[in-house]
Amino acid sequence: MRRCFYFFILVFAAGAVAAGGAFAGGAGSGIKEYKQNISTREYEKRYNAVYGKFTEQMAQQGNPADFVLDDGKDLFKKVDGSAGKSCASCHGENGEKLKGVAATYPKYDPSIKGINTVALQINRCRKDNMGAPELKYESHDQLALELYVKSLSNGVPIKVSIDGPARPFYKAGEAYYYKRQGQLNMSCAICHVKYAGHMIRANLLSNNRHHADHWPGYRLKWGKTGSLQKRFKGCNKKVRAKPLPFQCETYRDLELYLTYQANGLPVEVPGFRM
Amino acid sequence: MRTSKIAALGLTFAFLTFLTLPTAVLAGGSAEAGKKVVDTKKLGNCAACHVVPGMEFPGDVGPNLIEAMKNYSEKDREMLRERVWDERKFMPDTIMPPFGANKILTSQQIDDVVDYLLSLNDKKILKGGEHDGAGR
Numbered sequence: 001m002r003r004c005f006y007f008f009i010l011v012f013a014a015g016a017v018a019a020g021g022a023f024a025g026g027a028g029s030g031i032k033e034y035k036q037n038i039s040t041r042e043y044e045k046r047y048n049a050v051y052g053k054f055t056e057q058m059a060q061q062g063n064p065a066d067f068v069l070d071d072g073k074d075l076f077k078k079v080d081g082s083a084g085k086s087c088a089s090c091h092g093e094n095g096e097k098l099k100g101v102a103a104t105y106p107k108y109d110p111s112i113k114g115i116n117t118v119a120l121q122i123n124r125c126r127k128d129n130m131g132a133p134e135l136k137y138e139s140h141d142q143l144a145l146e147l148y149v150k151s152l153s154n155g156v157p158i159k160v161s162i163d164g165p166a167r168p169f170y171k172a173g174e175a176y177y178y179k180r181q182g183q184l185n186m187s188c189a190i191c192h193v194k195y196a197g198h199m200i201r202a203n204l205l206s207n208n209r210h211h212a213d214h215w216p217g218y219r220l221k222w223g224k225t226g227s228l229q230k231r232f233k234g235c236n237k238k239v240r241a242k243p244l245p246f247q248c249e250t251y252r253d254l255e256l257y258l259t260y261q262a263n264g265l266p267v268e269v270p271g272f273r274m
Numbered sequence: 275m276r277t278s279k280i281a282a283l284g285l286t287f288a289f290l291t292f293l294t295l296p297t298a299v300l301a302g303g304s305a306e307a308g309k310k311v312v313d314t315k316k317l318g319n320c321a322a323c324h325v326v327p328g329m330e331f332p333g334d335v336g337p338n339l340i341e342a343m344k345n346y347s348e349k350d351r352e353m354l355r356e357r358v359w360d361e362r363k364f365m366p367d368t369i370m371p372p373f374g375a376n377k378i379l380t381s382q383q384i385d386d387v388v389d390y391l392l393s394l395n396d397k398k399i400l401k402g403g404e405h406d407g408a409g410r
Contacts, residue, residue, distance in 0.1 A: 183371070183376050183377075183378055184371040184376070184378070185371055185372055185376060186369060186371070190367075190369045191369070194369070195335050195369060198333065198334050198335045199331075199332075199333050199334045199335070200322050200323060200333045200335055201319075201321065201322045201331050201333055202331040205335075
């Protein structure tokens with residue numbers, strides 16, 4: 001009898017631990033994450049089948065975003081603002097001190113009590129450390145600097161943290177990712193997790209693990225270089241939802257959420273997509 | 275005097291409308307209109323997710339509608355309409371947009387779409403592949 005009782009306690013405790021583990025992914029937010037519909041490998045296979053020719057062509061002709069990156073390299077060394085400094089004054093002539101740094105972004109920053117992105121940090125440095133005007137998000141110069149800074153981490157595995165104070169922001173990003181939006185009533189997750197790997201008209205729905213590793217990049221449909229957050233706006237509009245402003249809190253949380261999905265993949269900028 | 279003139283005009287107009295309406299219905303006009311709604315990106319864009327006749331790049335997110343319609347007939351018209359109106363009633367976590375509930379399509383457009391869907395089984399009215407994907 002007594003034995004039986006202990007056994008019960010044991011089973012109960014094990015159950016509680018298991019339930020705790022199962023909930024760890026969505027603790028508190030009540031979000032049931034979809035299981036990824038397609039393995040990374042299988043997605044890559046389909047991607048090559050659908051876009052392979054285009055990718056080859058781009059590799060031969062060169063990525064137009066490379067020119068933007070080159071401009072970023074020059075801008076990095078250009079003195080601007082009342083302090084008479086350039087980015088290179090603090091971070092090394094060729095950005096030596098920023099090698100690998102962008103692979104840890106976005107990250108929680110206590111001084112803004114929120115998530116800091118590379119694009120945001122560029123403007124914070126300009127304002128606070130250089131006495132220079134902030135650059136308009138998505139402008140040529142802002143994208144050029146973001147590309148250059150990220151390129152200093154090319155090949156470095158993405159390693160963003162969602163622990164400690166970052167956690168609630170990650171959760172907010174996840175909540176947005178799973179929220180039904182717009183007249184078409186779709187969430188990001190339904191297209192990029194539940195139906196990833198399916199064809200929606202002539203488009204292969206991409207797997208969200210591969211979203212944050214290659215932006216900014218050149219997109220054929222835009223005819224120019226753009227950021228990950230420009231993509232957010234595009235997908236918002238597609239479901240007839242209202243796009244949010246660049247670098248607003250929600251988009252930064254969302255960028256953290258998506259970049260965490262890409263943890264372990266190497267940074268590879270600039271990317272190119274159809 | 276004046277009123278009777280207006281009344282006469284009104285009558286003629288009503289008569290003309292009466293003449294044209296049934297011909298449109300007899301010609302299967304609403305299934306044709308439905309086909310356009312199904313194929314057009316800014317309207318139903320059903321072909322983004324479903325295989326329908328005559329599309330070069332149909333999607334594979336939803337069931338193939340040519341196949342699915344084999345399970346539907348005229349007696350399912352109301353149910354089919356409800357599915358297009360708001361699929362969430364049948365599949366709460368569906369990706370399919372609630373075309374009626376969210377006013378993506380008008381009630382008339384949804385009737386047209388249902389007519390078209392039902393016509394997929396009736397080879398005499400609309401054969402598969404006879405429409406170009408661009409709509410008209």
